[in-house]
Amino acid sequence: MSATPDGGPSHQESRPARVHRSLGTTLAPYLFVLPAMCIVVVFVFIAALNTFRLAFTDSTLLKPGKFVGLQNFVELFHDEYFLTALLNSTLYVVCVVPFMVILPLILANLVAGNSRVMGFFRTSFYTPVVMSAVVVGMIWSNLLDPKGLVNSLLESLHISKEPIPFLSDRWLILFSSMFVTIWLGLGYYMVIYLTALANIDDSLYEAAELDGAGPIRQFVSVTMPGVRSTMLLILMLSTIAAFRVFNEVYVLTNSTAGPGAQDITMSMLIQREGTGIMARTGYASAISLVVLVIVGAMLILQSVVERWVGGDNA
Template structure:
């Protein structure tokens, strides 16, 4: 073949001659098909979870917002009544009692939830087997069901239960302490159970935060003559400040929405005369059963949402000021 013929077969020569280059349409189609699948595949994996969240969270929340402004019940859709449900709320003795109890729950429980798990995590942060045993023991209540917890503490706090029996045997008290029949004792007993249940969960979160504190800070504090308490206040607490804010937020939400502990200890009655009612129990009472007032229960749910949201905003502001 001559040089002229070879030059004619080159791509430049073909382009110059104006003849179209041969293409492989099948190969290009497969590449485009594979590229489309690569783009769509991640969304297909996420789609089932997205549908579940959309139906049971987003649509349910929107429906709750709609029902809050109606007088609907379980058996009829009801009609629009404006803010009548919210006006009725603040004249409802049960609602005001539930609001007081839930607020007290937050005020009394949250400080213990922030400090006690941190002390506990600081005591069991070692790597020895004995520390592992204690960490497991403290975490056990977290994985226990609400029914089991309720049975344990109901038997312990009953008028003929273990605690009262021990106190009588030691002649500390003459009559049984009404842990489960007195309004305030029942509420504070439920708070104690809540703290007992949450210690292990928040301890694990603190253990992760403590692992990120530089050990040289403790060594420097020890050289300056700081003891264990001083090291805890000056090194440990500043080192986990952001985690403390996080746990404060989580425990605030959990405390204001408390349900299981009070429900189980009172066997669903909310205490004597319903005086230990919490916001979540009131929503359940008003929103379930044949006589359910779904519109009224939805209005209570919106109030809870606003209160919890306000608490979170205040905590975020405090956190930003602390960081500055």
């Protein structure tokens, strides 16, 4: 055994140990994330590929089916339920997303601060976020019932002479669900905006105040430009969530999708066609693929608009 003059191990003998430690250091992070990656591969990537395959077959729950090409997609655009679901989900995006982008920003601007009072309001507004969607739906179902609190209050104030059919009229069900969605999402997006507001330099507000800008002018000229990237992020997140809405409509309609299933959404249609003994998994997969394409087109459009706006501001 060779040794150095001071009695320690030679340089040649310590090299394998260093290589071993280097290899262990390199592999360790990958070993930690390996279980999570396996779950993602099995339940996301493989499931997505299987959905893509099934979309071109006539498979059901009880039989694998055979390749039918574009037949499912042709049938989709002749399906009254699909066209109704597409209309409802599109209306959901058009009506809900603007409120989801603007209202949480106003709310975050109002409750920003370190005082206990502001902390109480922030906690109050965030509370619906941690509540179960089913519980929220049941609460609002009772509130909007013909004999519920809302109708009783409207009648006592002589605003309406008879109960308003919030849960039985097609359009009122849809807009009531939109209101619940906005109510649920305000606190979540408010917290995101609070983080963005904390990164705005206070000197900008001081300069605007010296120039004579009031609160509204400061909000438009300082706050909104300062959180523009966050607004675009929330626009993307809320668009995806609105087009894929399920819980609010499902619970408010007691899983019936309203009278004649006229309030059905895309996610509810996928659930309806893809579950149960008579499930048409191929047809449901085709609907899922259409949803993926529509949402992807929306995100691409938003990305193009973001670059265009960013280029104009540069």
